[in-house]
Amino acid sequence: MLRRHGHNAAVMVKSPRLPSPLPYSRQVAIFSRLQASEPHPQTELNFTNPYTLVVAVALSAQATDVGVNKATKDLFARADTPQKMLDLGLEAVTDHIKTIGLFRQKARNVIALSRMLVEEFGGEVPDSRAALMRLPGVGRKTANVVLNSAFGYPAQAVDTHIFRVGNRTRVAPGRDVDEVERAIEDNVPARFQQDAHHWLILHGRYICQARRPRCGVCPINELCPFEEKTA
Structure with missing residues (x-):
């Protein structure tokens, strides 16, 4: 990204470097626990077709x-x-x-x-x-x-909850929702892809909340690298 100073000078400003996604074994451990806590996650919107x-x-x-x-x-x-x-x-x-x-x-x-x-x-x-x-x-x-x-494709619908959880846990770090979507697709093991966004949104909505995450009852607490954990 270029930032201009005066009339002619331009200084290259680097975007903040993203942390690396968690390794495969840690991803498996995290999603195995999320799956155990909610074996059949679904959208909370009511629909019939x-x-x-x-x-x-x-x-x-x-x-x-x-x-x-x-x-x-x-x-x-x-x-x-x-x-x-x-x-x-x-x-x-x-x-x-x-x-x-x-x-x-x-x-x-x-x-x-x-x-x-x-x-x-x-x-x-x-x-x-x-x-x-x-x-x-x-x-x-x-x-x-x-x-x-509706159609059973492993598509990842990233909202603010998933964006927050993806970055806090380093399951899927990204600067914007598109990067987080790609990070889920690239790093979450294939066997968890179908339900990944459901687990992440529910985790963000009820456990890993924005202002005060409920780390004390979090099923992935010791697997999560988030530094500002609550007691």
Whole structure:
């Protein structure tokens, strides 16, 4: 990265060097313990099919899973396919999700993505990341959640919890979510890839919390190199 001084001078500033990921044997030990504590991890968003999962994840941006589940309970009872959502209409969708953040824009996205699914994909949710990311309101993280939880692909959906845990534990260090995603894919043993992001997000949500990690009850405490552990 270049930092300029005065009119002509430029000084090269190096980005902070990332610590090395944990070695293979330590990765196996950590994920074996996470697996033992939660053998069958799943997303905490409620859904009934790939379409309702797309909608739920798209709605979850800047909102809690609990809040999204409350908002979608009645919505999905009335509209669990793209065509039913279009028939329901923008006003009704907006009213169903008005308790979550950015609900007006999210309602427009739900209608727009539903229309695209009907018109371009025959009403079916595609199992391609590129195709999913064409849908309004669907980014890489949402696409990866759908690929993993709806279609069974070992895609890694990195959020703030996974970013924090990946760096603290050095399971998957990275400067941004894309680097952490690649680090998980490159370093986590293949047998744990399918559920890796579920274990990491649950660990970050309930144990390795941002302000005060619960190190005293952490199942990987002595395997974790994080220096600022709590008593």
